[in-house]
Amino acid sequence: MIRIEGLRHHLLDVPSLIAKEGRVAVIGPNGAGKTTLLELLSGMDKPREGTVEVMGRRPELATVGWVGEFPDHTMLFSRVFDEVASSLRFLKVPVDVADRRTRATMGMLGRPDLLLRGTGEISGGEKALVALAAALAPSPDLLVLDEVDSHLDEASSRLIRETVLSSDQRAVYCTQDMDHAAAADLVLYIDGGRVMLRGPPEEVFASLEGTCFYPSMWRLRR
Amino acid sequence: MRAELELMASREGFSLRCRASYGPGVHLVSGAIGSGKTTMALAMAGLVPFDGDLRFEGVESKVMSLQFPEYHVTAASVDDEVRSWGLDPGEVLPRAGLIGRNAVDPFKLSRGQLKRLNLACVFALDPDLLILDEPFSSLDCRAKAKVCQAIGSRDGRITMLFSHERAMLPRVTTLSQISDAELEPLGAVPGSIGRWAGAPPYLRRALEHGARPRNIAMDDVEEALCATRG
Numbered sequence: 001m002i003r004i005e006g007l008r009h010h011l012l013d014v015p016s017l018i019a020k021e022g023r024v025a026v027i028g029p030n031g032a033g034k035t036t037l038l039e040l041l042s043g044m045d046k047p048r049e050g051t052v053e054v055m056g057r058r059p060e061l062a063t064v065g066w067v068g069e070f071p072d073h074t075m076l077f078s079r080v081f082d083e084v085a086s087s088l089r090f091l092k093v094p095v096d097v098a099d100r101r102t103r104a105t106m107g108m109l110g111r112p113d114l115l116l117r118g119t120g121e122i123s124g125g126e127k128a129l130v131a132l133a134a135a136l137a138p139s140p141d142l143l144v145l146d147e148v149d150s151h152l153d154e155a156s157s158r159l160i161r162e163t164v165l166s167s168d169q170r171a172v173y174c175t176q177d178m179d180h181a182a183a184a185d186l187v188l189y190i191d192g193g194r195v196m197l198r199g200p201p202e203e204v205f206a207s208l209e210g211t212c213f214y215p216s217m218w219r220l221r222r
Numbered sequence: 223m224r225a226e227l228e229l230m231a232s233r234e235g236f237s238l239r240c241r242a243s244y245g246p247g248v249h250l251v252s253g254a255i256g257s258g259k260t261t262m263a264l265a266m267a268g269l270v271p272f273d274g275d276l277r278f279e280g281v282e283s284k285v286m287s288l289q290f291p292e293y294h295v296t297a298a299s300v301d302d303e304v305r306s307w308g309l310d311p312g313e314v315l316p317r318a319g320l321i322g323r324n325a326v327d328p329f330k331l332s333r334g335q336l337k338r339l340n341l342a343c344v345f346a347l348d349p350d351l352l353i354l355d356e357p358f359s360s361l362d363c364r365a366k367a368k369v370c371q372a373i374g375s376r377d378g379r380i381t382m383l384f385s386h387e388r389a390m391l392p393r394v395t396t397l398s399q400i401s402d403a404e405l406e407p408l409g410a411v412p413g414s415i416g417r418w419a420g421a422p423p424y425l426r427r428a429l430e431h432g433a434r435p436r437n438i439a440m441d442d443v444e445e446a447l448c449a450t451r452g
Contacts, residue, residue, distance in 0.1 A: 030335060069360070152255055154423065176361070220428060
């Protein structure tokens with residue numbers, strides 16, 4: 001669960017927000033404050049004013065998995081196995097348990113073969129998958145995805161999307177792909193640092209009908 | 223005006239075979255991530271080595287917009303960045319939606335804003351050959367719509383569009399796709415639409431319902447779908 005009270009931070013001005021839903025999509029124009037909100041939820045930054053909580057705790061005290069727009073920028077290790085295992089090893093999970101969970105996570109994502117590869121020799125889509133595996137391996141309280149699909153092709157982004165949507169993992173993701181946002185349990189439309197719309201996809205996108213934020217697949221079903 | 227390629231382009235141990243001829247119009251090249259779109263774009267811009275021939279007829283100016291706008295930045299302020307392209311900030315910044323941001327360090331802009339700045343510059347230059355590598359990535363849908371508009375207004379010039387955009391595409395002249403390290407020109411639209419493996423989900427859905435759109439833009443697809451419903 002996400003709880004925000006009296007938040008003022010850079011552009012963001014969120015008096016009160018409670019999200020109990022499992023998968024939350026954050027949408028809105030460039031520069032609206034989406035990434036700033038995601039950074040606060042992940043504990044990468046602290047609010048200047050107000051409180052942000054993930055599962056009843058400050059984000060830096062919770063386990064949060066983060067996948068950014070450029071997985072290359074956050075890769076630390078040259079072997080995929082070490083990259084995925086690193087998030088467990090940093091939490092001081094015993095080596096045999098960490099190894100087992102690393103294999104299980106890549107198995108769940110359907111690409112155990114990647115564990116034997118180098119992080120420098122895999123494609124951009126595969127890097128995103130490895131970053132997702134590293135974020136998921138510790139079973140985080142919250143998974144945060146910041147426009148991970150922005151540079152991916154249809155097949156790679158579908159794999160990421162289906163992985164996130166098919167698990168019980170709590171996740172917050174921001175995206176410019178409204179068809180992806182439409183699959184969330186809750187959609188937040190942010191503009192100018194404020195949450196302008198909040199609700200289930202049907203409700204939020206009904207308010208956005210006629211704008212370019214309306215999902216392309218929904219346009220076809222009218 | 224024409225660009226003709228018969229070459230093998232190489233980058234980071236990867237080689238891509240291209241054989242195609244592109245005249246005035248918008249040419250969309252699609253392919254999976256890592257398939258070689260950027261390699262082909264860089265080869266056309268003369269930025270990676272290649273074996274074979276790359277011939278231009280009537281092309282006197284050529285500009286490439288790189289996928290990552292950071293790679294273009296050479297100045298410490300937005301104003302100077304625009305001037306580094308030989309352009310007037312007073313004309314470019316309104317088009318980039320960056321009025322009043324003249325003195326800002328380009329790296330302090332959001333990624334979408336920086337991308338808009340770069341695209342506003344390359345469109346303002348209006349080169350005979352414009353090579354756009356993933357121009358839609360990082361942009362919100364309003365900015366994407368403006369890019370589609372800018373692409374559509376380049377009459378009589380060659381625009382090469384390398385993209386895997388899924389929702390907002392401009393009308394195009396031809397389609398090409400890259401797979402297995404080879405470029406496959408599919409030919410002119412609408413004839414080539416049915417052969418396009420990389421068609422975005424909205425277009426695939428419409429084709430499955432028997433629609434025969436005149437072009438690949440959402441408006442064309444909606445219109446064609448309406449026609450199938452009588």
